[in-house]
Amino acid sequence: xxxxxxxxxxxxxxxxxxxxxxxxxxxxxxxxxxxxxxxxxxxxxxxxxxxxxxxxxxxxxxxxxxxxxxxxxxxxxxxxxxxxxxxxxxxxxxxxxxxxxxxxxxxxxxxxxxxxxxxxxxxxxxxxxxxxxxxxxxxxxxxxxxxxxxxxxxxxxxxxxxxxxxxxxxxxxxxxxxxxxxxxxxxxxxxxxxxxxxxxxxxxxxxxxxxxxxxxxxxxxxxxxxxxxxxxxxxxxxxxxxxxxxxxxxxxxxxxxxxxxxxxxxxxxxxxxxxx
Ligand SMILES: Nc1ncnc2c1ncn2[C@@H]1O[C@H](COP(=O)(O)OP(=O)(O)OP(=O)(O)O)[C@@H](O)[C@H]1O
Ligand SMILES: [Mg+2]
Numbered sequence: 001x002x003x004x005x006x007x008x009x010x011x012x013x014x015x016x017x018x019x020x021x022x023x024x025x026x027x028x029x030x031x032x033x034x035x036x037x038x039x040x041x042x043x044x045x046x047x048x049x050x051x052x053x054x055x056x057x058x059x060x061x062x063x064x065x066x067x068x069x070x071x072x073x074x075x076x077x078x079x080x081x082x083x084x085x086x087x088x089x090x091x092x093x094x095x096x097x098x099x100x101x102x103x104x105x106x107x108x109x110x111x112x113x114x115x116x117x118x119x120x121x122x123x124x125x126x127x128x129x130x131x132x133x134x135x136x137x138x139x140x141x142x143x144x145x146x147x148x149x150x151x152x153x154x155x156x157x158x159x160x161x162x163x164x165x166x167x168x169x170x171x172x173x174x175x176x177x178x179x180x181x182x183x184x185x186x187x188x189x190x191x192x193x194x195x196x197x198x199x200x201x202x203x204x205x206x207x208x209x210x211x212x213x214x215x216x217x218x219x220x221x222x223x224x225x226x227x228x229x230x231x232x233x234x235x236x237x238x239x240x241x242x243x244x245x246x247x248x249x250x251x252x253x254x255x256x257x258x259x260x261x262x263x264x265x266x267x268x269x270x271x272x273x274x275x276x
Contacts, residue, residue, distance in 0.1 A: 012035075012048075012050060013050075013094075013097060013101035013102065013104065016037065016048070016104075019037060019038075020042075021038075021042070023035035023036065023037035023048055024036045024037070026047075031051060031069070031208065032049050032050065032051050032208065033049075033050045033051075033052065034047060034048070034049055034050075035047070035048040035050065036048075036109065037106075039091050039092070039106060045109040046091055046106050046107060046108060046109050047088065047106070047107050047108070047109050047110070048104055048105075048106050049070075049073075049104060049105045049106075049107070050102060050103075050104045051066045051069060051070060051102050051103055051104065052101065052102040053066065053097065053100050053101060053102040059100070063096075063097065066095070066097065066102055066103045067095045067096065067103060069208055070093055070094075070095040070103045070104070070105050071093075071095050072207075072208075072210070072211075073105060073207045073208050073210070074090050074093050074095075074105050076161055076207040076210045076211075076212075077089070077090050077107065077207055078090055079159070079161065079212075080156060080159070080161055080204070080207075083155070083159040084155065085152065085155050085156045085159060085161070085204065086152055086201060086202060086203045086204065087203060087204050087205065087207070088107040088108040088109075088110055088203065088205060089107060089108040090105065090106075090107050090108075091106045091107055091108065092105075092106040093105040093106065110172050110174055110203050110205065111174050111175060112172050112173050112174040112175050112200055112203075113172065113173060114168065114169050114170075114171065114172050114173075115145075115149070115168040115169075115171045115172070115173055115202070116167070116168035116169045116233065116234075118173050118197055118198065119168065119233075119234045119236075119237055120234075121197060122138065122197060122198065123234070123236055125197075126138060126236075137195035138195060138198070140195065141195040141196075141197075141198030141199065142198060142237065142240045142243075143240065143243050144198070144199075145173065145198045145199075145202070146237075146240045146241065146243035146244045146247075147243050147244070147246075147247040148201065148202045148247075149171065149202050149226075149244050149247075150243065150244040150245065150246065150247030150248035150249075150251065151202075151247050151248075151251050152171075152202045152204060153166070153204075153222070153223070153226070153244070153248055154247070154248045154251025154252050154255055155251065155252070156204065157219045157222070157252065157255070157258065158251070158252035158254075158255075160212050160213065160214050161207075161210060161211075161212060161213070162210060162211055162212075162213040162215075162218040162219060162221075162222050163204065163207065163209070163210050163222050164207075164208075164209030164210045164211060164222070165206060165208070165209045165210075165225070166222045166223075166225045166226045166229070167225065167226065167229040168226075168229050168230065168233065168234065169206075170204065170205055170206040171202055171203065171204050171205065172202070172203045172205055173198070173199075173200040173201070173202060173203075174200050174201045174202075174203050175199065175200040176199055176200055176201070216254075216257055216258050216261045217261060217265075219258045219261070220258050220259075220261035220262040220264070220265045221265055223245070223248070223258065223259075223262050223265075224262060224265045224266060224269065226241075226244070227241055227262075227266075228269075245259060245262075
């Protein structure tokens with residue numbers, strides 16, 4: 001179970017102070033707070049990324065940094081969106097903030113869960129559930145999901161964007177529409193078949209550290225970070241990572257060179273860990 005984070009110390013800036021219902025805090029990272037709220041009408045959910053000002057930083061430097069992060073994340077999201085990389089759409093932002101309060105960016109709400117959460121639940125259910133055929137269903141689901149990850153990362157690199165923090169927490173699995181699932185009842189966890197938790201589209205999020213890059217090295221480092229994320233937190237999914245690389249390698253011209261480069265990045269990583 002995820003425990004709800006502590007309430008934030010900083011109240012939200014205007015115009016979010018009078019929002020009814022009040023925004024719900026989802027996560028509190030080192031730099032940003034993530035809320036679920038709504039855009040224009042309560043029936044239109046959205047995600048609000050708020051970067052409060054840091055009292056320990058020099059006010060001018062602090063404002064400049066916040067502004068830079070918000071604009072750079074928004075620009076990258078807009079570019080990805082335009083180029084057909086699956087990311088949340090940007091709805092609104094205030095990079096300047098109001099006095100000492102920091103800045104924010106509002107984006108499309110993505111239904112579903114992070115890939116990390118899905119893999120953790122899957123591992124748990126696999127342990128509890130010894131039904132026949134479950135293993136095959138899971139493996140097939142994993143293969144498909146890994147392939148989708150390879151494709152979306154490939155498309156992002158093809159358009160010249162490097163993510164900078166490509167982990168399983170920074171990609172979401174958005175379930176398919178109920179209509180697409182043949183109208184079968186899918187509400188209620190227990191109704192869903194085992195492999196279904198792996199179905200859906202991959203949406204990349206958290207472009208706070210992203211940059212425009214055409215360098216093979218930067219792309220290879222993205223893949224290396226992702227490989228490490230799979231290897232360290234989801235060892236059972238490590239094998240499946242080959243499928244990410246296989247589909248990635250076929251996804252754009254130049255991808256094979258990046259895979260070659262990945263081997264070098266791995267070697268350097270290994271040397272570094274030997275030196276401690
Ligand atoms: N558009 C969205 N729709 C739904 N949930 C989201 C959305 N964006 C983020 N989330 C959820 O909020 C969590 C934190 O978001 P994000 O990764 O962008 O912030 P962060 O890691 O705190 O940011 P940063 O690393 O830039 O300081 C995500 O892991 C995800 O669960
Ligand atoms: Mg994140």
